[in-house]
Amino acid sequence: MVTQSEENYLKAIYHLGKQGSIAVSTNAIAEKMTTKASSVTEMLKKLAEKELVDYKKYQGVSLTKKGKTIAANVVRKHRLWEVFLVEKLKFSWDEVHDVAEQLEHIKSQKLIDELDAFLEFPTQDPHGDPIPDREGNLQKSQKIFLSQVNQSVNCSCVGVKDSSASFLKYLDKNSIALGTAIQVVNKEPFDESMNIKINDSELTISKEIANNIYVKLN
Amino acid sequence: MVTQSEENYLKAIYHLGKQGSIAVSTNAIAEKMTTKASSVTEMLKKLAEKELVDYKKYQGVSLTKKGKTIAANVVRKHRLWEVFLVEKLKFSWDEVHDVAEQLEHIKSQKLIDELDAFLEFPTQDPHGDPIPDREGNLQKSQKIFLSQVNQSVNCSCVGVKDSSASFLKYLDKNSIALGTAIQVVNKEPFDESMNIKINDSELTISKEIANNIYVKLN
DNA sequence: TTATATTTTTAGCCTTCCCTAAAAAAATAT
DNA sequence: ATATTTTTTTAGGGAAGGCTAAAAATATAA
Numbered sequence A, B: 001m002v003t004q005s006e007e008n009y010l011k012a013i014y015h016l017g018k019q020g021s022i023a024v025s026t027n028a029i030a031e032k033m034t035t036k037a038s039s040v041t042e043m044l045k046k047l048a049e050k051e052l053v054d055y056k057k058y059q060g061v062s063l064t065k066k067g068k069t070i071a072a073n074v075v076r077k078h079r080l081w082e083v084f085l086v087e088k089l090k091f092s093w094d095e096v097h098d099v100a101e102q103l104e105h106i107k108s109q110k111l112i113d114e115l116d117a118f119l120e121f122p123t124q125d126p127h128g129d130p131i132p133d134r135e136g137n138l139q140k141s142q143k144i145f146l147s148q149v150n151q152s153v154n155c156s157c158v159g160v161k162d163s164s165a166s167f168l169k170y171l172d173k174n175s176i177a178l179g180t181a182i183q184v185v186n187k188e189p190f191d192e193s194m195n196i197k198i199n200d201s202e203l204t205i206s207k208e209i210a211n212n213i214y215v216k217l218n
Numbered sequence C: 001t002t003a004t005a006t007t008t009t010t011a012g013c014c015t016t017c018c019c020t021a022a023a024a025a026a027a028t029a030t
Numbered sequence D: 001a002t003a004t005t006t007t008t009t010t011a012g013g014g015a016a017g018g019c020t021a022a023a024a025a026t027a028t029a030a
Helices: A004-018 A026-032 A037-049 A065-087 A093-103 A109-118 A165-173 B004-018 B026-032 B037-049 B065-087 B093-103 B109-118 B165-173
Strands: A053-055 A061-063 A154-160 A181-187 A194-198 A201-205 A213-217 B053-055 B061-063 B154-160 B181-187 B194-198 B201-205 B213-217
Touching (some): A004 A026, A004 A037, A004 A065, A026 A037, A037 A061, A065 A109, B004 B037, B004 B061, B004 B065, B026 B037, B037 B061, B061 B065, B093 B165, B154 B165
Antiparallel strands (some): A053 A061, A154 A181, A154 A213, A194 A201, B053 B061, B154 B181, B154 B213, B194 B201
């Protein structure tokens, strides 16, 4: 049996390990989980004992095959629940996270299989992140930053990088949501700001904003 | 903050306190929760400290207003999730309990309000038990035992008394489900067995079975 | 009513997961 | 290459929730 706390640690290591496949540091985990490094060390020993991570003192950790499967499954559940909350229960982008954080720990294979079917097998969550399949494989999404899109090109919003509540609120205010069609009207070389068209109305956005929005080309 | 464990104790006291409004005994709670009496005593002290129960050593406990509200809310969540599992995710009667037992502890007012609306404000769970409203009031259901129904009378199944997996399986096997129309064809005075008609096919059931099925008259 | 049985509580201990403070190892700077 | 800083681990402790065994209170029987 894997406890809720253990699942959270595995998930954190999973996310931190994604970019660059080097071992994850104790401090990085502590920061991500807003806990103390000493607590992390203790948990790493327990996870190593259970063969869910490879851990050598002072050398950081990485997930074993077994650990990775569990972590991917937690992420899968988290993202499926997010889809459920947005599509079926009228939650908005910035409200789903805390609840999904609780729901991801519910244990029932049938529940998650049926939920997946009920949602018609979604491949992305409301933030545009891919949903791992039953085996834990997640298809590489080919999203790029809006800032990388050339003038006159059409694309659609598939996600955000910074999913803080304040940024999500900005997007809502400007009618940018998952799936929203965006046309790049003009790119200003000087400050890298952009003019974009959304539903026929034009909007100017800064480099910082454009660097936080993921899109896919149409 | 009320912990998951505290919620479970409050719920147990709530259920045990229903029939007969005398105080609930330590042993009864221990049995219901499959734990030890000593653990119960310890928890009762904690709950009394938080003013969720009235507790006097050796005299049993009862819920305070505050405790009752929390307990009713847990029951409300449990039963709403059961409806969700059966109506939307194709769970059968005997599969919902364990999962609902986990889901009932998810904390989010919006979640439960939206779920309620999504399910179109059900008043009964799949076992025919009433769902408390937001204030914790639950309408008295007027269900009676099938054994109390007179000859030639039509009724429909609204619930069961013993919801053990084995009994639920018996019902499934004989095509008896929530909402199933039942006609009492004949009552045998000798052993109180009954002949009943379900979807035009006749079935003989013992007194024990008839005493476990709740119905409402048509 | 006194003895016996049952119920409930107390005392002491365990595990999980968190913490602080100090020690040890590794990384960085002079 | 040594000194300093940063990171990681160890040591020791706390709260929550469970356990067993023994003591105390209550209930039941003779």
